[in-house]
Amino acid sequence: MSNTKNCRVCNNPIEPFMSFGRMPLGNGFRNPNNMSKEYKYEMKVAVCSQCSTFQLIEQPSPEKMFHEEYAFFSGTSIRMQNHFADFSKDILNEIGNDDPFVVEIGSNDGILIGNFAEKGLRHLGIEPSSNVAEVSRKKGINTKVSFFSKKISEEIVDQNGAANAIIAANVICHIPTINDIAEGVSNLLVDDGIFVFEEPYLGDVLDKTTYDQIYDEHVFLFSLNSVNQIFDRVGMEIFRAQRQWTHGGSMRYWISRKGKRAIDESVHKLLENESNQRILETETFIKFKRQCEDQKYKLRSILEDLRAKDKRVVGYGATSKSTTILNYCGIGPEHIEFISDTTPIKQGTVTPGSNIPVRPYSEFQNNYPDYALLFAYNHSKEIMQKESNFEINGGKWIVYVPEVKII
Ligand code: SAH
Ligand code: TYD
Ligand code: ZN
Numbered sequence: 001m002s003n004t005k006n007c008r009v010c011n012n013p014i015e016p017f018m019s020f021g022r023m024p025l026g027n028g029f030r031n032p033n034n035m036s037k038e039y040k041y042e043m044k045v046a047v048c049s050q051c052s053t054f055q056l057i058e059q060p061s062p063e064k065m066f067h068e069e070y071a072f073f074s075g076t077s078i079r080m081q082n083h084f085a086d087f088s089k090d091i092l093n094e095i096g097n098d099d100p101f102v103v104e105i106g107s108n109d110g111i112l113i114g115n116f117a118e119k120g121l122r123h124l125g126i127e128p129s130s131n132v133a134e135v136s137r138k139k140g141i142n143t144k145v146s147f148f149s150k151k152i153s154e155e156i157v158d159q160n161g162a163a164n165a166i167i168a169a170n171v172i173c174h175i176p177t178i179n180d181i182a183e184g185v186s187n188l189l190v191d192d193g194i195f196v197f198e199e200p201y202l203g204d205v206l207d208k209t210t211y212d213q214i215y216d217e218h219v220f221l222f223s224l225n226s227v228n229q230i231f232d233r234v235g236m237e238i239f240r241a242q243r244q245w246t247h248g249g250s251m252r253y254w255i256s257r258k259g260k261r262a263i264d265e266s267v268h269k270l271l272e273n274e275s276n277q278r279i280l281e282t283e284t285f286i287k288f289k290r291q292c293e294d295q296k297y298k299l300r301s302i303l304e305d306l307r308a309k310d311k312r313v314v315g316y317g318a319t320s321k322s323t324t325i326l327n328y329c330g331i332g333p334e335h336i337e338f339i340s341d342t343t344p345i346k347q348g349t350v351t352p353g354s355n356i357p358v359r360p361y362s363e364f365q366n367n368y369p370d371y372a373l374l375f376a377y378n379h380s381k382e383i384m385q386k387e388s389n390f391e392i393n394g395g396k397w398i399v400y401v402p403e404v405k406i407i
Contacts, residue, residue, distance in 0.1 A: 001041065002176045003058045007048035008219070009178060009230050016044035016057050017282070018289045020328045024352035025060060026215035026320030027071040032350050032357070039064065040353070043324070045214060052280050053226040054202050059176055059219045062128070062147060070129035071345050072320065074111040079382045081111060083246055084169070087198075088115035091165050094194060094254075097121075100164040103156065103188065105148040105181075105197075106171025110136030113167075117141045124160060126152065131345075149177065153184035162190045168197035170247065173220040178230055186234040186257075195236070195255040202226075203277055204249025206284065208402040209291040211328075212321035213248070223279050224270050227253050240264040248378040248401060296329045298404040303335040303373075312369035313398070315339030316383065317376025318346050318358045325375070325400070326354035333357070336373060340364035371406070373398040 007014050020043040028039070044057040075081060091102065100121060104113040107125025109132045116123040117140060125143040127133040133143045146152050156163070166185055175181050185195045200213045202221040213221060220226075228238055239261040240254035251270075254261075278284045306313055315322065318341040325331070331354060338357040341347065346358045364372070368390050374397055376383060391397075397407045 001058060001061050002219075004055075005057075007051060007053060008055055008176055009053045009226070009233075010048060010051040012048050012050035014046040014048050014055070014057070016046045017285045018292070019044040020211070020214065020292075020324065023216065023327050024323065025065060026217055026323040026352065027065065028323070028352035029071050029318065029346050029349035029358060030352065030355075031348075032355075038353065041216065043214065043216075047282075047285055048226075049282075051226060051229040052223065053230070054221040054223070056214070056216075056219050060216050062174075062176075065174075065217055066129045066147070068130045069345070070132055071343065072108070073132060073135070073343055073345075074108040075135075076342055077379050077382060079379065080246065083244075084112040085115050087112060087167070087169070087252075091167060091194075091196060094196075095164045101161060102165045102167060103163045105166065105168040106174070107136060107141070107143060108132045110139050110141040110143070112169060114139055114141050122160070124156065148175075148181065148184060150180045150184035150187060153188040156188055162193065163188050164190055164193050166193070166195045168195075170199060170250075172197045173199040173222055174217045176219045178220065179233060182230055182234045182236070185255075186236060189257075191257065192260050193256070194261075195231075196252065197255075198244055198246070198250050198252035200247045201243070201249050201251040203251075203274060203279060206277065206279070206288055208249065209288070209295050210248050210321075210401055211288075211292045211295070212319075212324045215320055215324045217320065222251070222253075223274055224251070224253070224267065225274055225280060227255075231255055237263070238267050241266050241270045243270075246378065292328075295400060295404055299325070299398075299400050300329050300331070302398060302404065302406065303331060306371060307335055311371060312337060313371045313373060314364055314369040315356065316364070316372045316374050317341060317379070318343070318351060319375045319378075322375035323352045323354075326351060326356065331356075337369065338363065339375065368393050368395050370394075371396050371398050377401045 022040045023043040041058045102116045104125045107113045107127045113125040126148045128147045133145045136143045202223040242252045244250040318339045338359040
């Protein structure tokens, strides 16, 4: 467990502006036949007034979250597969095809680094959760089962040489020892190498009140402001930034050593956006707190109302994000009959903290409920296309992003 009174980036003292209460692990799905005492921590959040980094005060230890039974498999969404294939093309456009060496941090089942392996390019995925790493190895992808760190970067340089590109998605915001990661990245890259990573974007979380992006794994929520300050410490800077639709609103940061690449207009534009959005001001986070409380009230009211009317409500997608919603809003099996999910390892379990059964997708499809609460809203395009029959049969969706409503 890391429990800090000081910013993990710049060591400035930090104070929480909000607590979401005691929380279990976001991916801590449990076997209903083995309900030993559940691990919980208090989910409090702070913003550093010096370097602007949004962070958890307490975070469970990485070994508690990432291990041989990690429940998130990246390959479950077809749109994400396409997204990562495009990501790999963008990388190759930037670094060229002349025998590059590409390293991915947090490669999971190989959804991104696999695109380089398929082309026969030199590649290496770094992935500490051995069950998902095994899936990628079976696809013939070089995978090192380890947490990335400066020390591991030294081993890779010794064994494989320096990298032309390091890539990462939805993992840098998971790693509390962020300064060590920045040093490891700088150490592993060739002189004009690039580090490109994408993560849920703080600007979107504030705009859409997607507070469910806050959970144990996400120790940080980044903005351009904070990322620039983190990499400034190792002589690097953002030279391009691109918004992404993934995970309800993400940002892709392109980073190089200072002066190695012209700073793209996108960086200036997005920094200006952040300033207009007042992303550095305390007031903004006080307003965010009020919006979270308001959203909680509205979602609970709808579910209480449907419960009073004896309507059948089922959840769609047992996401890690949903753990924050369910526990913060006090939603349980009395509101939601079960949550349907396509991930085999989650089926037959109950949700962390809220004990709602997770069932295979067929149970949703074969017996449509009156209402489906869409937890996997980041995949809504893919899901709405797939589920037109649910609506034709009179089913209604409950959504909470960007606002709580029934559609
Ligand atoms: N990149 C994939 C997976 C994201 S989930 C995607 O975008 O879909 C985060 C992954 O990072 C998990 O598989 C987890 O095991 C891994 N991870 C966590 N901490 C890590 C670290 N310090 N170094 C490398 N990988 C890490
Ligand atoms: P996701 O929102 O990608 O991640 P997180 O856990 O980071 O919040 O998780 C999507 C979950 O939804 C995953 O458990 C798989 C499931 N899912 C379905 O059940 N059906 C679908 O059609 C899709 C796209 C996902
Ligand atoms: Zn700081």
